[in-house]
Amino acid sequence: MRRNPTIPLLALGVPVLALASLMIGADTIALADLLHDPQARLLIVAGRLPRTIAAILTGAALAAAGLIMQILSRNRFVEPATAGTAQSAALGIVLVTLLAPGWGLPAKMMAAILAALAGTAGFLALVSRLPVHQPLLVPLTGLVYGGVIGAAVSFTAYEADLLQYVDIWTNGEFSAVVRGRYEMLWVAAGAAALTYAAADQLTIVGLGRDTAINLGLGYRQVMALGLLAVSVVTAVTVVTVGLVPFVGLVVPNIVSRICGDNLRRSLPLVALTGAGLVLGCDILGRIVRHPHEVPVGTVMGIVGAVTFLWLLNARRSDAR
Amino acid sequence: MPARRLAILGALMAAACVLYLTWGARGGDLGFVIGFRTGKLAALVTVAIAVALSTLLFQTVTGNRILTPSIMGFDALFLLIRTTLVWALGATAYAALDPGLFFLAQAAIMMAAALLLFGVMLRGGQRDLNRLVLSGVVLGIGLRSLTAFLQRMIDPNAFAVIQATSFARFNRIEQDGLLIAAVTVAISAAAIWRWHRVLDAMELGRETAIGLGVEYDRMVRRALLVVAALVSVSTALAGPMVFVGLLVVSLARVALPTHRNAVLIPGAVMVAVLLLVLGQTVFERVLSLQSTLSIAIEFFGGLVFLTLIFRRSRS
Numbered sequence: 256m257r258r259n260p261t262i263p264l265l266a267l268g269v270p271v272l273a274l275a276s277l278m279i280g281a282d283t284i285a286l287a288d289l290l291h292d293p294q295a296r297l298l299i300v301a302g303r304l305p306r307t308i309a310a311i312l313t314g315a316a317l318a319a320a321g322l323i324m325q326i327l328s329r330n331r332f333v334e335p336a337t338a339g340t341a342q343s344a345a346l347g348i349v350l351v352t353l354l355a356p357g358w359g360l361p362a363k364m365m366a367a368i369l370a371a372l373a374g375t376a377g378f379l380a381l382v383s384r385l386p387v388h389q390p391l392l393v394p395l396t397g398l399v400y401g402g403v404i405g406a407a408v409s410f411t412a413y414e415a416d417l418l419q420y421v422d423i424w425t426n427g428e429f430s431a432v433v434r435g436r437y438e439m440l441w442v443a444a445g446a447a448a449l450t451y452a453a454a455d456q457l458t459i460v461g462l463g464r465d466t467a468i469n470l471g472l473g474y475r476q477v478m479a480l481g482l483l484a485v486s487v488v489t490a491v492t493v494v495t496v497g498l499v500p501f502v503g504l505v506v507p508n509i510v511s512r513i514c515g516d517n518l519r520r521s522l523p524l525v526a527l528t529g530a531g532l533v534l535g536c537d538i539l540g541r542i543v544r545h546p547h548e549v550p551v552g553t554v555m556g557i558v559g560a561v562t563f564l565w566l567l568n569a570r571r572s573d574a575r
Numbered sequence: 576m577p578a579r580r581l582a583i584l585g586a587l588m589a590a591a592c593v594l595y596l597t598w599g600a601r602g603g604d605l606g607f608v609i610g611f612r613t614g615k616l617a618a619l620v621t622v623a624i625a626v627a628l629s630t631l632l633f634q635t636v637t638g639n640r641i642l643t644p645s646i647m648g649f650d651a652l653f654l655l656i657r658t659t660l661v662w663a664l665g666a667t668a669y670a671a672l673d674p675g676l677f678f679l680a681q682a683a684i685m686m687a688a689a690l691l692l693f694g695v696m697l698r699g700g701q702r703d704l705n706r707l708v709l710s711g712v713v714l715g716i717g718l719r720s721l722t723a724f725l726q727r728m729i730d731p732n733a734f735a736v737i738q739a740t741s742f743a744r745f746n747r748i749e750q751d752g753l754l755i756a757a758v759t760v761a762i763s764a765a766a767i768w769r770w771h772r773v774l775d776a777m778e779l780g781r782e783t784a785i786g787l788g789v790e791y792d793r794m795v796r797r798a799l800l801v802v803a804a805l806v807s808v809s810t811a812l813a814g815p816m817v818f819v820g821l822l823v824v825s826l827a828r829v830a831l832p833t834h835r836n837a838v839l840i841p842g843a844v845m846v847a848v849l850l851l852v853l854g855q856t857v858f859e860r861v862l863s864l865q866s867t868l869s870i871a872i873e874f875f876g877g878l879v880f881l882t883l884i885f886r887r888s889r890s
Contacts, residue, residue, distance in 0.1 A: 332709070381881075386888050391705035396884055398712050402817070403877035410870045500716070549727045556720025563713045567706060 265527050269311070272534045276307040279538055281546040301434040309429055309437040310537045310551070311530040312444045313492050314502060318529020319447035319522060320488040321503015322510075323481045324375075326461040326518075328382055330393040331511075332567070334503030335375070335489040338397030341498045342404040343374025344490040345424045349411050352420065360494075364439065367490035374404060375486055427492075427499035427552030429537050436495075443491035447526065450484045454518035457481060461516060499552050501559020502529050508566050532558075577831055577838045584830065584845040591853040592616060598860045618753055619855060620848050622813045625760050627827070627847035628767055629805035630820030631839060635774045636798040637697060639704055640828070641883050643820040646708065647696075648715030649689060649806040650815035655718050656684050657811075658725045666732035678752040682759065682807040689803035690796060697795065715817075756808045763801045764844075770794070771836040778834060816869060818876020823847040825879050 278284065280303055288295040321334035328338070335341055347370025351363050358366075378400055382393045405425075412421040450457065456477045459467050467474045492499065506529045507521075514521050533551060536558060540549035595616055600608040630643045644650075660681060661669050669677070696710065726734055767774075773794060777784045785791050809816070827843040850872075858868040 384885070389705055389888060391703075391709050392884060392888055395705065395709050395712065396881060398709075399877050399880045399884075403874055403881070406870050406874040406877060410874065413870065544728055547727070549724055553720050553723045553727070557717055557724060560713050560717025560720060564710060564717070567710055567713070 262524060265524070265531060269527060269531045269534065272531055272538065273307050273311065276310065276534055276538055277303050279541050305434045305437050306429050306432045306537075307534070309432045309440055309496060310534045312437075312440040313427075313429075313496055313499060314529040314531070314533030315526035316440070316443040316447040316488045316529075317492060317499060317502040317533070318506040318525045319450060319503075320485045321529075322507040322518070322522065322525050323450055323457065324485050324503065325507055326457055327478060327481045327485070328379055328393060329461065329463065330382070330390055331508060332391065332394035332504065332563075333397055334501070335371075335485055336498055336500045336503060337394065337401060338375070339378045339401040339404050340371050340375045340485060340489045341493050342401045342408060343377075344368070344371040344486075344493045345421060345498075346370055346374070346404055346408050346411075347490070348424065348494060349408055349415075349417060349421065352417065353411070353415055360439075364491065364494055367494050368486050371486035371490040371493075372482060375482055375489075379482075423497055424493050425498050426550050427497040427555070428548075428550040429496055430548050430550070432496065439491050439495050443488045443495075446484045446487040446491075450481065451518075451522050453477060453480055454522055458516065458518045461518075497550075497552060499533065499555050501555055501563060502533060505559050505562045505566070506532060509562075577833055577835075577842075580831055581838065581841060581845070584842060584849065588845045588849045588852070591849050591856065592620075595619075595852050595856045598856055614753075616852065617757070618812055619851055621753065621757050621760055622809050623823075623847035623851045624764065624844050625756075625805040625809040625812075626816065626820045627823050627843040628760075628764060628840070629802045629809070630824045631827075631836075631843045632767055632774070632798050632805075633802050634824060635778050635836065636795055638778060638780060640825070641704070641821075641880070641887065642708055642711070643818075643824070644802050644806050645815070645817045645820055646715070646880075647693060647711035648718050649693075649803065650810045650817070651715045651718035651722065652688060652692065653681070653685050653807055653810040654815060655722045655725070656681055656688065658722050658729070660684075661733050662725055662729045666730065666735075669733065675752050675755045678755055678807070678811055681811070682804055685807045686800045686803040689806075690799050693799055694796060697799075752811065756812055759804055759808050763805050766797075766801055768840060770798075771840060774836045775834065778836075814869070817873060818880060819851075819869075819872050821883075822872060822876035822879050823850055825883065826850070 277299060280298075282298065284295045284298065289299065317335070324333055324335055324338065324340070325331055344367040347367040348363055350370070351358060351366040355362075378397060381400065382396055385392050385396065408421060408425075409418070412418050456472060459470055459472050460474065460477050460481070464474055467477075507525050510521050510525045510528055514524060533555070536554040537551045540551050540554045543549055596609050596612050600612070629649075630645075633644045633647075634640060634642060660677075664672070692714075696707065696714075773789055776787045776789050777791065777794060779787070781791050823846050824843050827839060827846040830846060831838050831842040833839065851868075854868045854872065858871070
């Protein structure tokens with residue numbers, strides 16, 4: 256096994272980015288201020304630290320969820336944000352907000368998770384009927400499937416004057432993240448981390464249903480576990496920070512080119528890269544129009560689309 | 576047979592227009608109500624024609640039933656151009672401009688950009704349709720994100736100018752540049768109608784068409800220019816719509832099962848006018864829903880798209 260320089264580079268890169276994220280903001284804080292200025296300390300502890308942690312958790316969880324989703328659908332170009340999972344979660348919240356306005360956040364979160372589960376299961380059932388020899392139909396179907404569910408969300412929200420709420424969930428942004436407003440993301444990260452325990456089983460599921468069953472794997476249980484993890488991660492991030500596109504798509508593809516598809520090895524790297532990417536995009540969004548901000552979802556939309564186009568069309572060099 | 580179906584479609588279309596003009600219009604000032612609605616109807620019809628023709632032309636030239644200019648990101652490209660122009664000019668300079676002139680400038684840039692961008696993407700014919708469509712969809716997402724990014728960079732006054740045009744809407748279509756838009760659509764329609772025999776030949780594929788004496792690559796470039804002009808009209812007037820064209824042309828192909836563009840061109844136009852005008856009447860007047868026709872059409876258009884994918888993959 257050859258040594259790969261990317262892993263130590265990433266392990267070093269994420270803390271550097273995190274430090275930069277703590278230092279960047281509308282107000283400039285010198286390190287020395289932290290010692291004697293309680294205001295500066297509050298700003299860091301209640302504002303920028305939660306934001307940085309939120310970006311790391313979101314990036315890591317979304318990238319891992321994207322990888323799981325790609326294994327479940329056995330397709331490289333799929334992720335929760337472009338295959339209806341995120342849109343289903345939004346539909347779940349809108350419906351709960353309309354039908355049971357009194358319910359608290361945990362109940363809404365549960366509804367979002369259930370809706371995401373149903374939406375993802377629907378997507379998997381849909382694409383299982385597509386011919387195997389046309390792999391690009393799967394992401395295409397996912398994008399339109401997500402679009403149709405998104406249209407249902409817009410329609411419901413428009414009629415009920417909830418469009419502004421929906422906007423919060425459909426455009427990922429960290430500017431509203433402060434202490435007390437992001438802690439649910441730990442649940443998402445926990446769900447992503449849980450899949451690591453089943454990394455070997457998921458790797459085998461990625462080989463296909465027949466192979467997995469022949470190898471004596473409880474195929475349905477592992478599929479259900481993966482589905483649950485993807486739904487929890489997506490629903491929680493959509494409710495907490497909104498939709499951040501392409502993280503789950505771009506990161507696993509790049510990592511898989513470097514170190515293959517053994518999840519035991521690639522899952523931590525995927526999570527780390529995802530954290531770095533989202534953190535980097537958030538920082539970029541904060542400095543490009545300082546002191547104003549560009550939402551991380553918008554920055555990711557540009558960065559991700561360009562990378563995706565490259566992944567899609569520049570595959571001539573590697574074996575295929 | 577097609578002549579009779581066209582006649583029926585034409586009659587339905589006329590009925591829808593009359594219904595739109597007169598539904599619920601009572602009281603003393605009937606003339607004012609109808610005059611007011613005629614302006615809106617003219618804009619709606621212009622948009623419908625532009626959407627139908629651009630989609631049909633694009634599908635014929637690329638030789639498939641799934642691709643549409645909107646799915647490939649033409650609308651997104653137009654909005655990006657508009658945002659970039661407003662950003663570069665600033666809100667005050669923009670407000671001083673003649674809207675018609677501004678539209679023409681946008682359309683010209685749009686045509687050049689579309690030729691550059693999509694000419695490269697479409698080169699080599701129908702090599703790998705799935706990859707082409709997926710690239711187009713992703714390109715559209717990227718262009719929309721880039722537009723959103725630029726909108727964050729411009730000052731609030733300029734943003735207010737752009738914001739109104741960034742969403743699909745049928746009940747408050749712009750009527751400012753309507754005349755220029757209508758003229759653009761008329762010229763494009765005349766060009767497409769003159770090409771209808773060439774288009775029939777092009778639908779047989781690149782090699783066959785060249786064998787029949789069609790200057791294939793030159794025609795593709797010309798068609799892209801016309802498509803870009805038509806998309807400029809529909810997006811400037813009614814905002815971006817991803818699946819409207821697909822829905823309309825698919826319906827027209829069901830209603831008129833033929834490959835002859837001489838039938839499909841008027842057929843698609845009539846279906847588009849019928850769908851938009853009737854839909855707008857029902858949504859606005861009968862159901863009293865607010866500007867959600869575009870969302871409903873996106874919903875059903877998306878379903879049509881999924882059906883097309885599945886039907887194609889099974890055959």
